[in-house]
Amino acid sequence: MEKMSLTILGCNSALPSISSFQTSQLLSLREKQFMIDCGEGAQIRLRQLKIKASRLNHIFISHLHGDHCFGLIGLISSMGMLGRTSDLVIHSHPDLEGILQPQINYYCADAGYKVIFEPFNPRQHALLYEDRSLQVFSIPLKHRVPTAGFLFSEREKERHIIRDMIDFYQIPVRDIARIKQGADFVREDGEVIPNERLTTAPYPAHKYAYCSDTAYSEKIVPIIEGVDLLYHEATFMQSEIVRAKETAHSSAQQAAEIAKMANVKKLIIGHYSARYDNQSGLLAEARAVFPETHLAFDGMRLDV
Amino acid sequence: MEKMSLTILGCNSALPSISSFQTSQLLSLREKQFMIDCGEGAQIRLRQLKIKASRLNHIFISHLHGDHCFGLIGLISSMGMLGRTSDLVIHSHPDLEGILQPQINYYCADAGYKVIFEPFNPRQHALLYEDRSLQVFSIPLKHRVPTAGFLFSEREKERHIIRDMIDFYQIPVRDIARIKQGADFVREDGEVIPNERLTTAPYPAHKYAYCSDTAYSEKIVPIIEGVDLLYHEATFMQSEIVRAKETAHSSAQQAAEIAKMANVKKLIIGHYSARYDNQSGLLAEARAVFPETHLAFDGMRLDV
Numbered sequence: 022m023e024k025m026s027l028t029i030l031g032c033n034s035a036l037p038s039i040s041s042f043q044t045s046q047l048l049s050l051r052e053k054q055f056m057i058d059c060g061e062g063a064q065i066r067l068r069q070l071k072i073k074a075s076r077l078n079h080i081f082i083s084h085l086h087g088d089h090c091f092g093l094i095g096l097i098s099s100m101g102m103l104g105r106t107s108d109l110v111i112h113s114h115p116d117l118e119g120i121l122q123p124q125i126n127y128y129c130a131d132a133g134y135k136v137i138f139e140p141f142n143p144r145q146h147a148l149l150y151e152d153r154s155l156q157v158f159s160i161p162l163k164h165r166v167p168t169a170g171f172l173f174s175e176r177e178k179e180r181h182i183i184r185d186m187i188d189f190y191q192i193p194v195r196d197i198a199r200i201k202q203g204a205d206f207v208r209e210d211g212e213v214i215p216n217e218r219l220t221t222a223p224y225p226a227h228k229y230a231y232c233s234d235t236a237y238s239e240k241i242v243p244i245i246e247g248v249d250l251l252y253h254e255a256t257f258m259q260s261e262i263v264r265a266k267e268t269a270h271s272s273a274q275q276a277a278e279i280a281k282m283a284n285v286k287k288l289i290i291g292h293y294s295a296r297y298d299n300q301s302g303l304l305a306e307a308r309a310v311f312p313e314t315h316l317a318f319d320g321m322r323l324d325v
Numbered sequence: 326m327e328k329m330s331l332t333i334l335g336c337n338s339a340l341p342s343i344s345s346f347q348t349s350q351l352l353s354l355r356e357k358q359f360m361i362d363c364g365e366g367a368q369i370r371l372r373q374l375k376i377k378a379s380r381l382n383h384i385f386i387s388h389l390h391g392d393h394c395f396g397l398i399g400l401i402s403s404m405g406m407l408g409r410t411s412d413l414v415i416h417s418h419p420d421l422e423g424i425l426q427p428q429i430n431y432y433c434a435d436a437g438y439k440v441i442f443e444p445f446n447p448r449q450h451a452l453l454y455e456d457r458s459l460q461v462f463s464i465p466l467k468h469r470v471p472t473a474g475f476l477f478s479e480r481e482k483e484r485h486i487i488r489d490m491i492d493f494y495q496i497p498v499r500d501i502a503r504i505k506q507g508a509d510f511v512r513e514d515g516e517v518i519p520n521e522r523l524t525t526a527p528y529p530a531h532k533y534a535y536c537s538d539t540a541y542s543e544k545i546v547p548i549i550e551g552v553d554l555l556y557h558e559a560t561f562m563q564s565e566i567v568r569a570k571e572t573a574h575s576s577a578q579q580a581a582e583i584a585k586m587a588n589v590k591k592l593i594i595g596h597y598s599a600r601y602d603n604q605s606g607l608l609a610e611a612r613a614v615f616p617e618t619h620l621a622f623d624g625m626r627l628d629v
Contacts, residue, residue: 039372068343087433
């Protein structure tokens, strides 16, 4: 499974609605799972969507408002009951450990695995995590408490070597890794075979940016430039811009302006205020600025 | 609204299922609401069922396993955002305050109301709460941690005075309250009019007993004797009785035996193990012993 895919587990704002839980998402890439925020009921949505979270080892929490983290203790507890043994790493503002660890100690004393807190500074754009295929960076956002979005950036992939060329030029195994990285092949007689004759372009590396919660902030544009998919909060309509500013949230129009400025391929809006019975107004407002906008809904699954 | 009614907000055991959240219930009586346990997502179910919890002032927590209390912080937080001003009282094992208060301090600093912890000893059968229409008693249960069920006992109601008799005997207003309590009326000439000529029987007082989580325990029978409705956990089938004993839970058959022994009017079973895709086996097993058994499901509403 090469593809990066995103599942929306919850996309409402402060309060849940009839159809939407509070914020949580699951990103899957090459058999690994990453959770972004963990509002109440995230484990319930996983269950309802029949997603096993056994390959979920890293959770990224944008900020410590309850609608983004109240689901953690239930998820952690259930993972223990389901027999998890591997460490679970939670990347968050430093304050989380002091609040969550006492709960884990009390409720999850029997769990056969460890929860490891990896604090980061939400005010800095920094590398939070990397493995062979992925890097995750923080994106400083503008909210009432220290908040960071996350950029999931797939590593540049290797070029595909053309099997017939290996045979034709009798390329030794030891040279193949370098050629996949883009090197030319030098034959024993000194002849140089240029890389483009031996390989085809790699699959493009995918990028996903998550920006919630945040007021309108152009500072994030250089970081999210050109991503395949941007999730940007759109709590309010532009008609509620005063309320949006007061609460450090964005309007749908503002989310679309950021998407346009950053030249992203696709925009998903979410984190809807409970005041909107349906989100068609938010969608229309965003699409007027950035046509490739879609509404998030609980259970939505997208290829990035 | 005279009736006592019960709404099931969640009825699964340790883990949520596709259709059921973890344990929580709402009992309504005469414009007052009482919550029993508060598993994760209780506030979401309230929202989905369009139940406003503005008249919910008392929450009773049976024991401090996560599937019975992880929904508290989300509910408390949302009540604050919705502008609640009246105190919320949580009746529970004494340990809860030490775990929950730091979360309230961190996440709900702006809330305009107070959460008051009323600790009780789950090992004692005691009066926990009373008002003009209701008394709530603890029911010591048999579980892996200190656990209590709850008996909601409506107070004996006043007799109904027959309006025509007030006129006929010219009963003064000052005597009416006593007559409603069962007193005879003494006329000025000394003639005694027996109460049964002046009044009709009151509506019966209702009783609801909640017993979860618990192993089979005959000790609860005298306390729940004759209740209108008993909710008794039935985590397992009798075929899993070894597992039931190990984990201090009950089988459906055992729940029914308790119901029969206590001569209750109706039994609702719940707290299903996630191993059962459907609960028809549990129902059949219980009905073989106690025919007036029903399965709980999320969103179920019953008159007690």
